[in-house]
Amino acid sequence: MSIENDIKQKTFRNPYQKMAINLVYTSNWLLYRQSELFKEYDLTLQQYNVLRILRGQQGRPIRVSDISERMLDKSSNTSRLVDKLLLKNYAERSLCANDRRAVDVIITKQGMEVLEQIDPRVEEWENKLNVITEEQALMLSDMLDLLRESVQE
Amino acid sequence: MSIENDIKQKTFRNPYQKMAINLVYTSNWLLYRQSELFKEYDLTLQQYNVLRILRGQQGRPIRVSDISERMLDKSSNTSRLVDKLLLKNYAERSLCANDRRAVDVIITKQGMEVLEQIDPRVEEWENKLNVITEEQALMLSDMLDLLRESVQE
């Protein structure tokens, strides 16, 4: 359904506004569907995001501040997210050897296992997005990069 | 900067995953910038969203449930958002004549005024997005519509 119907707004100030609104709306839509999936595994979206970052390390530990940098939602409180993962035995924490301010985090076997359970479900979900071609998807991604670049901080 | 650099992830499972991640990342990026702007006027993003929906009514009252339907973030608690706007004298609430369960909400003069102050700032911001053409913006919006359509609920 078109964004006009979804939010019952017939006109937009300009194409850029329409696009921006659709972008936020679609992101919320996507996050909501995916959250439902993660909820089955008692994970929040942010916890899942951290877990995936941990797995991406392939055995190497990663410090809390580096996790924060890689989060999609930069405002997350990574300390507390890691706390939650520790409670579930999905992650382990240890002091960083060469910088005692920092804390190294690593995924556990159980953390890997829960991700492996979720993987096919996420993949299945992502595959539904192939109403657009792979080329279009990459083009869309490139356009998003451009948009962010254009607004200097 | 490319999404790869922004979240320090070099590879993605497939183009759809890359696009989806970029979508969420860019939405967060956009919301964060805009929130900073609204904060200057002591409004949260959600409060601003409600105010704009109220203005869109052009004088006609709108019930709380209809506001919810039009929100970009459907999970917002519209009752409490309207409470906040009442406290700031940006909105008024009255019982709906033909359905005493419902509550009619209408924007006040002060609500209109604060929006008018914000308008040029938002427009200025949106205009920075014109690194892509209007046609590309509309195409991007259409592709987002397609994506949502493709995943049946």
Added chain:
DNA sequence: AATTTTCAAATGTATCTACATTTATTGTAA
């Protein structure tokens, strides 16, 4: 070396959000 600044993580706190429940009203079926 001592002092100051910067940095990493954790924590305190008010606010916000998600979700279930409640209250009041309307609609529908027995």
Added chain:
DNA sequence: TTACAATAAATGTAGATACATTTGAAAATT
């Protein structure tokens, strides 16, 4: 018409989030 379901809004509450502050450690400056 009574009983039951459906709807609209408000509210209670646990947990999450945003943001400032604190704690401890490292780096830079004096």
